[in-house]
Amino acid sequence: MTAGGTDGGGAGEGKRRTAADGGRPVRLLRRVAGALRLTSLRLRLVVVFALVALTAAVSASGIAYWLNRNTVLDRTQNAALKDFRKSLQDTTRSLPLHPRCSELQDAARQMAAGPQNYTVLLIGLDRDGKECAATTNKDLLTLATVPRSLRNAVDQVRPVDENNHYAHHLYWQRNEVGDVPYLVAGATVIGGGPTGYMMKSLATERQDLTSLGWSLGIATALALVGSALLAQAAATTVLRPVQRLGYAARQLGEGRLDTRLRVTGTDELADLSRTFNRTAERLQQRVEELSGREAASRRFVADMSHELRTPLTAITAVTEVLEEEADSLDPMIAPAVQLVVSETRRLNDLVENLMEVTRFDAGTARLVLDDVDVADQVTACIDARAWLDAVELDADRGIVVRLDPRRLDVILANLIGNALKHGGSPVRVSVRTEPGQPGRPATGAPGGDPAEGAAAEPEGGQLVIRVRDHGPGIPEEVLPHVFDRFYKASASRPRSEGSGLGLSIAQENAHIHGGRISAANHPEGGAVFTLHLPMDASGLADDAEHTARGERPADAGEGAEGRR
Numbered sequence: 001m002t003a004g005g006t007d008g009g010g011a012g013e014g015k016r017r018t019a020a021d022g023g024r025p026v027r028l029l030r031r032v033a034g035a036l037r038l039t040s041l042r043l044r045l046v047v048v049f050a051l052v053a054l055t056a057a058v059s060a061s062g063i064a065y066w067l068n069r070n071t072v073l074d075r076t077q078n079a080a081l082k083d084f085r086k087s088l089q090d091t092t093r094s095l096p097l098h099p100r101c102s103e104l105q106d107a108a109r110q111m112a113a114g115p116q117n118y119t120v121l122l123i124g125l126d127r128d129g130k131e132c133a134a135t136t137n138k139d140l141l142t143l144a145t146v147p148r149s150l151r152n153a154v155d156q157v158r159p160v161d162e163n164n165h166y167a168h169h170l171y172w173q174r175n176e177v178g179d180v181p182y183l184v185a186g187a188t189v190i191g192g193g194p195t196g197y198m199m200k201s202l203a204t205e206r207q208d209l210t211s212l213g214w215s216l217g218i219a220t221a222l223a224l225v226g227s228a229l230l231a232q233a234a235a236t237t238v239l240r241p242v243q244r245l246g247y248a249a250r251q252l253g254e255g256r257l258d259t260r261l262r263v264t265g266t267d268e269l270a271d272l273s274r275t276f277n278r279t280a281e282r283l284q285q286r287v288e289e290l291s292g293r294e295a296a297s298r299r300f301v302a303d304m305s306h307e308l309r310t311p312l313t314a315i316t317a318v319t320e321v322l323e324e325e326a327d328s329l330d331p332m333i334a335p336a337v338q339l340v341v342s343e344t345r346r347l348n349d350l351v352e353n354l355m356e357v358t359r360f361d362a363g364t365a366r367l368v369l370d371d372v373d374v375a376d377q378v379t380a381c382i383d384a385r386a387w388l389d390a391v392e393l394d395a396d397r398g399i400v401v402r403l404d405p406r407r408l409d410v411i412l413a414n415l416i417g418n419a420l421k422h423g424g425s426p427v428r429v430s431v432r433t434e435p436g437q438p439g440r441p442a443t444g445a446p447g448g449d450p451a452e453g454a455a456a457e458p459e460g461g462q463l464v465i466r467v468r469d470h471g472p473g474i475p476e477e478v479l480p481h482v483f484d485r486f487y488k489a490s491a492s493r494p495r496s497e498g499s500g501l502g503l504s505i506a507q508e509n510a511h512i513h514g515g516r517i518s519a520a521n522h523p524e525g526g527a528v529f530t531l532h533l534p535m536d537a538s539g540l541a542d543d544a545e546h547t548a549r550g551e552r553p554a555d556a557g558e559g560a561e562g563r564r
Contacts, residue, residue: 053227061216104134124194154186257284395431414506423469
């Protein structure tokens, strides 16, 4: 008799299982929220580290568990099978060819008393040819509990040849009975002896493997935690320079051009910091150069305007005298005199507008507030310029606002004059009030830039004045530039009647009040200019300097002639 090995395919193999103390919590919560953002680079680094560590730990634990499982089971299985084969050989050697049932029972008890502590079932034929089954545990091991596949393999007689020297072999498989794993083996004694089966419990080995699994699981969890901590440390090391770079970039974007990064090391992040510092230094030099040029240009315009005022005053006086004597002049000279008078007035308006623009650019423009009845103010503006027949006014009396009346008159005169000059009659002016929306940034003209930096609307509502003409409207490509200084809608019209600064000055006067002007085309034709002003600009009077200097819109400009 010899032991041959075919694992019964594991049939039925076992189942497996802020500056103030009050601001500190806010800053802490913000940091935690930033660390937990799904788009956070720190979180992504930690997750990647954790996934890599988890994959490595699970793979290593799985391989270790599998190797240890096979080692434990193979060691126990080989020891039990070796003992069973030897006990079966030694015990059945002393039995007769046809033993009695009592003899089989004694032999089974003798085999079960060995060190491996397994249950034994012996099956043989007595002298009368009857089959006798002797078992050491009737509740656990009987012929019925032996798997059919194992019995068929044990009973099978194999032909003996040069490759197979024995007709019977020892077969085994692992099985579960009542959730307890067992090793079941069987063999037939060669030469006409009984057939023996044994069943050994593997519960102890299962417990050992379960403890091993828990240990490996805990080790995997600890490895995961350790990898997360290492990832956090690595992310902090990598991201701290990036965060400093981001903060410095924000400072630079806010206009603090002297912002620099402290450079340490020679790695890629240090090179990035050096590049940032070089860029910031060049940008600061360029901005200082441009600021110097702009300041020089402003001084030149201001000085030129002041210098022109004295001769213009004299020229204006002369032209007034000539205008009064126009009826007595030679008819051949009268047109020239009229041209001189009109051009002198235009030059005087241009100088006054240039001086007004320089005041805005220099931040010296101030509000002189007073209580103004809007309907009376609009009527006075129209009447003073003899526009009553060409303008329709839709304004309720009793709308009183606290604004600078002179600057409001400048705004209205430019908007209405622009509509009369470039639009079509009648020009309609409507006055309304709307609920205020404190803190809402002002928006600009459709298709153009917003009123950059315009102050938020104060409490108390806002005044809305719309000036609509019935002309051809404003071309879409011109809309973004209607408030640009000296903007010409057509390069073929380099000269026009206006100064080219009217709408720009109107926009600046709206900004200094904390308001804005927007331009659009009406669906039924014509252009619409909408003026938004606060009902009370008292809170903005002290901020006029900041508004005029720091929030000058990029689209400020256009003379009344520049729209079309």
